[in-house]
Amino acid sequence: MLSINEHSISYSGQQSIGELVATYKPEANLFILNGYPVSAHTAISDGDSICLICKGETPTAEEMDSLLTARHTPGIQKKIRAASIAILGLGGLGSAVAGAMAKIGIGKMLLSDYDIVEPSNLNRQHYFVDQIGMLKTRALQENLRRMNPNTSLDLIEKKLTEADIPVLFGKVDVLIECFDDPEMKAATLRTLLSKMKTIAYVGSSGMAGFAENNTIRTRTIHPGLYIVGDEISAAEPGQGLMAPRVGIAAHHQANQALRIILQEAAGRTK
Amino acid sequence: MNIRLNGSEKTLKEFSSISALLQDLSLNPKTVVVELNTEIIQPGSYDEQTLTENDSVEIIRFVGGG
Numbered sequence: 605m606l607s608i609n610e611h612s613i614s615y616s617g618q619q620s621i622g623e624l625v626a627t628y629k630p631e632a633n634l635f636i637l638n639g640y641p642v643s644a645h646t647a648i649s650d651g652d653s654i655c656l657i658c659k660g661e662t663p664t665a666e667e668m669d670s671l672l673t674a675r676h677t678p679g680i681q682k683k684i685r686a687a688s689i690a691i692l693g694l695g696g697l698g699s700a701v702a703g704a705m706a707k708i709g710i711g712k713m714l715l716s717d718y719d720i721v722e723p724s725n726l727n728r729q730h731y732f733v734d735q736i737g738m739l740k741t742r743a744l745q746e747n748l749r750r751m752n753p754n755t756s757l758d759l760i761e762k763k764l765t766e767a768d769i770p771v772l773f774g775k776v777d778v779l780i781e782c783f784d785d786p787e788m789k790a791a792t793l794r795t796l797l798s799k800m801k802t803i804a805y806v807g808s809s810g811m812a813g814f815a816e817n818n819t820i821r822t823r824t825i826h827p828g829l830y831i832v833g834d835e836i837s838a839a840e841p842g843q844g845l846m847a848p849r850v851g852i853a854a855h856h857q858a859n860q861a862l863r864i865i866l867q868e869a870a871g872r873t874k
Numbered sequence: 875m876n877i878r879l880n881g882s883e884k885t886l887k888e889f890s891s892i893s894a895l896l897q898d899l900s901l902n903p904k905t906v907v908v909e910l911n912t913e914i915i916q917p918g919s920y921d922e923q924t925l926t927e928n929d930s931v932e933i934i935r936f937v938g939g940g
Contacts, residue, residue, distance in 0.1 A: 693940050695940050696939075696940060697940045698940070782940050783940050784938060784939060784940040785938065786902075786904075786905035786936040786937055786938045787904045787905055787936075789905070789936035789940075790904065790905050790906055790907050790934075790936045793907045793934060793936075794907050794914060794916070794917075797907070797909075797914040798914050798916070807936075808940055809934075809935065809936045809937055810937050810939070811939055811940075812937075812939045825932075825934060831934065833937075835934075835935060835937070836937065837937065837939070838937035838938050838939060839937075839938050839939030840938075845939050845940075850939075850940075
């Protein structure tokens, strides 16, 4: 048997990708064999999985998954697709983390925020002018669906308290703290240390202003617990949050979450 | 007495509490996480938890913005 664009067909011996294209998708110009891009002359064998794609055409969910697998390699994409994360706070950090994780095809995201999109958010947060007034959860869901329709999204639309955190986020692989409020930031880490001892954490502290790039860092607190930022630069009058530096911190957080998922960085002891 | 604070030596008065240490450092107790000899200390215990010679204290400070 062969699988072509998720459909099973019988294998009939000596076939090349080019011959299958003529039969099944003549307009295809990108050929993915078992997760790797190949030329039309490539021979196929029984059991192969083939995805035929036409560049410029909107891909189906299966085609998008094949494209991500081809780009990231099959073993890596399988881990990303199986992973779940929670993002607490959907501001400058959270909206950027969510975009990065949707684009790489993360399996599931829990997105938590109680607030609406305001004009003052647009200097750094990944929303659009025509989304002003929408709940951030709904606006972000709309935007993420356009980036990758295959990621499963759960929206949590309430002002979180410390007590909510283990109840709502106790089953994710990585919890990413993107709150604005420093009291909730501290409460989140305290909860991870005292009540959620198997959940990996990527927190944040200090990314306002436009100080030197490399002062944003990812620091290990304990194995599986990381904090991103310079741990000094508070958002305050004269030192606002701005897209470039908040973006550096957000992508530190996203990459650290990915590294945990791929077991390149330590997780918590299960 | 001497303690280790975030890896560096610090001299404190005998029987200082965590609250007194935070006050000395001008830190808001609600925006920090405190570990004493790798144990997480809940904010409700900052007043009564006293420090002793050679204690190791880690303070993780959170500032606003996200």
